[in-house]
Amino acid sequence: MAKLLEVQGITKKFGGLVAINDLSFHLEEGEVLGLMGPNGSGKTTIFNIIMGDFLPNSGRILFKGEDITHYPTFKRVKMGITRTYQVPRPFRELPIIEDIRISTIPDSIMGSLRGEGTHIDEIKEIAEDVGLGGRFSKYPHELTMGDLRRVELAKTLATNPKIILLDEIFAGLTVAEIEEIDKLLRRKMEEGLDFVVVSHDLKALAPLVDRVVVIHFGQFIAEGSFDQIVNDEKVKAAYFG
Amino acid sequence: MERYSKVGITSIKLLRWWLIGIAVMFVLPLFLPISVLRVAIMASYLAIFAMSWDMMSGYTGYVSFGHPFLIGVAGYATAMWSHQSGFQPPHIILPLFATIPLAIAASVGAGMLLFLPSMRTRGPYFSLVSLAFMMIIYRLVIAIRPDMTGGDRGLPDLPPVVAGPVPNYYLAIGLMFAVGIGLWYVTRSDVGSVLKAIRMDEDVVEASGISTYRFKRFAFILSALTAGIGGAFYTHYLQSISPRRTFGAIFLLEIIISTVIGGMGTIVGSIFGGFFLTFTLEYLRPYLLGAWRFLTYSLVALFIVLYRPRGLYGMGEDIARWVARRREGA
Amino acid sequence: MERILIFGFLLSGLYALIAMGFTMIYGLGRVLNLAHAGYVMVAGYMFYWALQVLHLPMGVAFLIAIATSTGLALATYMGFVRRFLHNPTVVFVSTFILALILDYSMVLFFHTENINVWPIVRGVTEVFGTRVPLNLVAALIASWACIAGVLLFMRKTHIGRAMRALAIDRKGAIISGINPERVNLITWGLSGALAGVAGVFYASYTYLVPPMWVFPLVMSFAIVIIGGLGSIGGTIIGAHIVGLMETTTTLAIDERLRGVFAMVIMIVVVVVRPKGLFGR
DSSP states (O other), X not given: OOEEEEEEEEEEEETXXXXXXXXXXXXXXXXXXXXXXXXXXXXXXXXXXXXXXXXOSEEEEEETTEEOTXXXXXXXXXXXXXXXXXXXXXXXXXXXXXXXXXXXXXXXXXXXXXXXXXXXXXHHHHHHHTTOTTOTTOOGGGSOHHHHHHHHHHHHHTTOOSEEEEXXXXXXXXXXXXXXXXHHHXXXXXXXXXXXXXXXXXXHHTTTOSEEEEEETXXXXXXXXXXXXXXXXXXXXXXXX | OOOOOOXXXXXXXXXXXXXXXXXXHHHGGGTSOHHHHHHHHHHHHHHXXXXXXXXXXXXXXXXXXXXXXXXXXXXXXXXXXXXXXXXXXXBBOOOHHHHHHHHHHHHHHHHXXXXXXXXXXXHHHHHHHHHHHHHHHHHHHHHXXXXXXXXXXXXXXXXXXXXXXXXXXXXXXXXXXXXXXXXXXXXXXXXXXXXHXXXXXXXXXXXTTOOHHHHHHHHHHHHXXXXXXXXXXXXXXXXOBOHHHHHSHHHHHHHHHHHHHXXXXXXXXXXXXXXXXXXXXXXXXXXXXXXXXXXXXXXXXXXXXXXXXXXXXXXXXXXXHHXXXXXXXX | OHHHHHHHHHHHHHHHHHHHHHHHHHHHHSOOOTTHHHHHHHHHXXXXXXXXXXXXXXXXXXXXXXXXXXXXXXXXXXXXXXXXXXXXXXXXXXXXXXXXXXXXXXXXHHOSXXXXXXXXXXXXXXXXXXXXXXXXXXXXXXXXXXXXXXXXXXXXXXXXXXXXXXXXXXXXXXXTTOOHHHHHHHHHHHHHHHHHHHHHHHHHXXXXXXXXXXXXXXXXXXXXXXXXXXXHHHHHHHHHHHHHHHXXXXXXXXXGGTTXXXXXXXXXXXXXXXXXXXXX
């Protein structure tokens, strides 16, 4: 299987703090990768580096074999990598249908002036698809956490991605909401999307992932199937001390 | 499927308002005395400056406290090249159809200079830097080569573009509507949507696959371009330029307050704000002494910034919506 | 040369005092209070009014000035900043407008002529061979006393440590039981008081005129940006850099270029190293 996304030897320091320490892992085409680790182990940081919010001190990020380590964020998104945020970041002043539409506006001045973005009907379809029907004109402060997560997903889907990095997509959801998001993700997986999923909710994570990478203090600890790593000694030590 | 329509009035209807506005302004000279026309000319130029400020500060959220820097660069460029003393070397005076485009190009260049720090900083840092630009050029114009810039007196006796109040009135409102419709069209398009989103959360816009650099640069260029147009023509209307009037705090305040009262992030609101401010300043002059007027405007502006950010434009929208609802009910 | 160094040093202390309150507010809530320099101005006017119009004793005038500036700062916070802490642009624009309101209010009450304030300490002295007004020396002593006071406060007292904790990690501090509202009030009040002291000395160093707040405001910006927003130590160092540059420009280069070099350095810092020397 081809390696879609590769993290090679990434190290990131913030002042004196080593957030990521020589971390390497990869995502293969057609698989869902789980990224686990205790609080503060660097999961969000590595997502930020993959997306280009920070530059690493050393190491490379490869996407479909191309070295994207120094590419600006928007370029990576256009190539097909997107992410959701641990705490949803909707545009406060926009109704969610407009919010999703922003993701479909072309990256060009002339194109935007001519209105070459996606037609509103297609955007409504995306919103319906993630389960936001009947709430198109609502503002973020009027929505439940479950719906806000759906908006995040809709925004990523609107960019036609190849990979979505999901940062704690299940956090703050009711059991029912988790089930619905799970069904949605599975449907997308069948449609060919690949994910890297970060989650504390092991029950939600387990059925979704093909493989898991565990990190702690920004370092690689273990890798394997869900059952394998759950029984791994090093992983248990990291979580339980 | 749920029916959804964008809130607010559709573009076609608003175009109708533009045409009505142009028609009304066009025929006013037939009814109004020259003195009123003169005030209207000043108001038109203030409206142009306010709209160009709104383009940058109201939309991208990069609030600039240095807009007079852009305006002044254009004003001084056209003044220096068209003035008696000329520009040394070479010692030539250029005609206006040459100096004005040069001035506008200069202000676009100045806008790019201002854009540079915006790439590295945001929010209040950027605002401070823009203020610094304005203060620096204020000092430089006075201290460096006062033989060219006129020092702290400035440059008087500049040639006008057209002579007489009525031709200048048509020139002023012509420019105002040209700038207004142009900026309005841009901000109504997806470019405006992106810019507003940038103001709300720049990182998320970048994460949506849009180069915020590209869009911000466009906004800055447009803002500088329109500021330059206003600055160059205004300088020739006043037929003089001076550092205190151009780079002093009062001018900056008039621009900001016009936009704020009219409604930031609306473009059209700036026209309302500019006219409102100019006319009330003029006609309240005998009734309210200097500081009271500015104090009142500042209080009004404060109230609007905090509680009614859509300003006069927002009030206009609310009224229009109310009228539409009543018509539907009837 | 000595004149430049000595006057520069004296001025820097005063600048540090003015910029101190400014940086404290930013360090705490990431908001810029542009009305801060306005408080400095109002304190100066109040001191003049109490001392030279009402003929109250100097100590009382001092207290009135500081009380006014502290009151204004608290009123600003409780009046509207508190409600808009999540929206720094609104705070920025509205405090700027507030500074204007204070400016125009001073014009209404005191008109636009320059007013000379009696020096707090009269006389001249010699420092390393240069004649220096004692008032300026007093300003320096007062400035350093306040700065030392603030530093001690931040290090030793419970509230001071709470302020630092909130500045470093807001959520963590709140979870530890620190009451953010109380700390906010104290910080704002303190910054107002510092502005008051600065205002009294600044007014007697220069003269009173309503637009007088603009230059100290801009200098404060340059100072805190160069030194690093949120860092008290950075403010002190930044104040000295700016103060010395300012004095060099006015005494040695060209009076009309006042402030230009500070501005240029500020722009360079913002572009090259936005955090400044010690900022967060």
